[in-house]
Each structure stands twice: as structure tokens, then as C-alpha cells.
């Protein structure tokens with residue numbers, strides 16, 4: 001029997017639907033609600049749970065509010081008025097503002113445990129949801145002093161059921177931390193990606209993995225991120241000032257070196273070298289860099305020629321081998337004759353798939 005038999009999820013976008021899918025796998029009964037009927041219908045179709053009826057329901061163990069930060073306070077108030085659950089949590093990327101809103105609106109703080117999973121994607125909506133999104137990822141809980149021990153324990157059980165790692169922080173400390181590790185980097189990624197908006201095709205054709213890595217999160221929903229940045233403005237501004245300072249110094253040094261003699265140029269460039277070295281140090285301090293994020297799937301990489309129908313043929317070959325493809329991503333640079341498809345499959349089927357694809361003529365690197 002699962003520790004949390006019944007959960008309500010309000011907001012069936014990327015995060016709400018991912019939470020619901022993760023809990024469904026553990027046998028939790030999930031009721032779903034969203035003001036957007038299409039988002040709700042798709043989440044239900046994906047197997048994330050059943051639609052919350054309009055009439056009164058037996059209170060769930062926990063209600064997860066997975067709506068944008070500015071909507072958390074009001075959504076909490078409405079959910080508590082309806083008596084949707086015994087305990088409430090949210091997943092918003094900022095914590096101090098939603099807590100303040102909840103206080104100002106007179107919400108019941110004893111049964112509210114603010115939370116934030118540090119896992120997500122650059123895509124929104126239920127279609128992007130994944131049951132394994134939170135596996136091994138940090139999930140911050142920021143209970144106020146008013147929160148009851150039982151409420152905290154219930155939300156802790158929900159976080160563990162999603163496979164995430166618990167971190168307890170104060171809301172203000174949380175917001176400063178995420179300014180550094182999430183919100184500041186987001187704006188920096190957007191600034192780098194914005195350079196490409198008007199870049200000539202000849203430059204874009206040369207884009208490799210580096211620029212893709214640095215700009216991936218720049219593809220995120222601007223409306224959601226405006227909400228996040230508005231709610232965490234001062235801490236993010238501080239991080240951006242520091243990044244801008246480093247960039248301005250690097251630009252000044254690069255400009256100076258082009259007109260300096262070789263000896264002076266070497267001294268000037270040392271400043272840029274210092275920044276690159278500090279970058280190495282900072283990057284090395286990110287936990288989990290060796291193990292990466294745990295995933296329940298094995299990943300089979302296939303080199304695919306850039307011609308119509310190639311993916312369909314791979315799927316057919318996988319089907320003939322009796323292997324179900326759980327997910328697929330493609331790395332492909334326009335103009336290059338080949339790309340790499342990464343097929344996510346259950347680990348016990350990876351060798352079968354690799355062998356079947358090799359037999360049909362595809363190049364499949366040896367599995368790790």
C-alpha cells in the first residue's frame with residue numbers, strides 16, 4: 001500500500017502531470033484539475049489520473065498546486081475553501097512570494113508546505129510530462145513555522161514517492177540559491193541565444209553541441225519565466241550583475257589584446273584565462289556531474305542517415321524485435337548527412353534492440 005493513497009493535482013502542465021504520472025506508478029489515486037480543458041483532457045488521456053468532479057469530494061491526502069508562481073496563493077485559498085485535501089503543497093520555482101501571498105490571503109498555513117522540484121524541461125504542457133522527471137533530482141521544501149509536523153511528513157512522503165531527494169530550506173534562502181543555480185543561468189542562456197535570433201544561416205549551420213547545451217533552457221515559455229523572474233527579481237539581478245561584470249571584463253581584455261604587443265597581450269589574456277579557470281572550478285562543484293541524472297531507461301544511440309522515413313524504419317525494426325521505445329530524441333545538424341537518434345528503452349531490452357538494429361544495417365555504438 002502506498003503511503004499517500006489519494007492526491008489532487010491542480011494545474012496539469014509539465015510539472016503537475018509529471019507528478020501525477022510518477023504517483024500513478026506507485027498506485028496513488030490521482031484527481032486532476034486545470035482551468036484549461038485541453039490540458040486537463042490530455043493529462044487524463046496520458047493516464048495521469050481522473051478529472052476532479054465539480055461536486056464535493058472526500059479530501060485527498062495531499063493537493064499539489066502546479067500552477068505559475070503568481071497563481072499559487074489564490075489557488076491555495078480556493079483549494080482550501082473547497083476542502084480538496086488535508087495537506088497542500090505547491091511546486092513553484094520561487095518560494096518567498098507565494099508564501100507571502102498565502103499569508104496575505106489568510107490561507108491555512110498549518111496545512112501548507114511550500115515546495116519546489118529542481119527538475120524540469122524547456123517545454124510546457126502535459127505532452128512534455130514524464131513519470132521519471134524527478135528521479136534523483138533535488139526537491140526543496142520550505143515549510144513555515146506554522147506548518148504542522150504531519151503536513152510536512154505527508155509532503156515528504158510525496159516527494160520520496162516521486163523519487164526525488166529532499167532538501168529543507170527557508171523560503172528566502174531558497175530564492176537566493178535558485179537565483180544562482182537556475183534563474184540567473186536562465187537569463188544568461190536567453191542572452192546567449194538572443195545573439196542567434198538574427199544570426200546568418202552560415203553561422204547557424206555550424207552550431208554544435210556546445211551552443212545547444214548553453215542555450216537549451218532558452219527555449220522555455222517566456223510567460224512562465226517572466227512570472228518567476230518578477231517574483232525573484234532582486235536576487236536574480238545580483239547574479240546577473242556579477243555575470244555581466246565578468247563578461248564586460250572579458251570583452252575589454254579581448255579588445256585591448258588585439259592592439260597590444262605580444263608581451264602585454266599575454267598579461268592581458270591572463271585575466272580571461274582566470275575567468276575560464278574559475279568557470280572550470282564552478283562547473284566541477286555541481287554535484288552529480290560524474291553519475292549524471294539517474295534514469296530508469298537505457299539509451300541506445302543509432303547513427304541515422306538524413307533521408308525520409310529512416311526513423312519509421314527504425315521503429316519498425318524495434319517493433320519486429322519486440323522492443324518498446326519509451327522515448328526518442330534526435331541530435332542533428334542541418335546540412336550534415338547523418339544524425340544520431342537516442343532511443344530510450346527498458347534496460348533489459350537494450351541489447352536486443354542494439355543487435356536487431358545492427359543486423360538491419362544501422363550503426364549502433366557499443367552500449368555503456
Ligand SMILES: NC(=O)C1=CN([C@@H]2O[C@H](COP(=O)(O)OP(=O)(O)OC[C@H]3O[C@@H](n4cnc5c(N)ncnc54)[C@H](O)[C@@H]3O)[C@@H](O)[C@H]2O)C=CC1
Pocket residue numbers: 010011012013014015016033034035036039066067068069071075091092093094116117118119120121122123124125126224228
Ligand atoms: N517548467 C519547469 O521546468 C519547472 C516549473 N516549475 C514550476 O511549476 C509550476 C508549473 O509550471 P509548468 O508545469 O512548467 O507550467 P505549464 O505551463 O506546463 O503548466 C501550468 C498549468 O497551470 C494551469 N494554470 C495556470 N493558471 C492556473 C490557475 N490559476 N488555476 C488552475 N490552473 C492554472 C495552466 O492551464 C497550465 O496547464 C510553476 O509554478 C513553475 O514555476 C518547477 C520546476 C520546474
Ligand SMILES: O=C(O)C(=O)Cc1ccc(O)cc1
Pocket residue numbers: 092093117118119120121122182217
Ligand atoms: O530544463 C531544465 O533542465 C531545468 O532545470 C528546468 C527548471 C526550470 C524551472 C525550475 O524551477 C526548475 C528547473
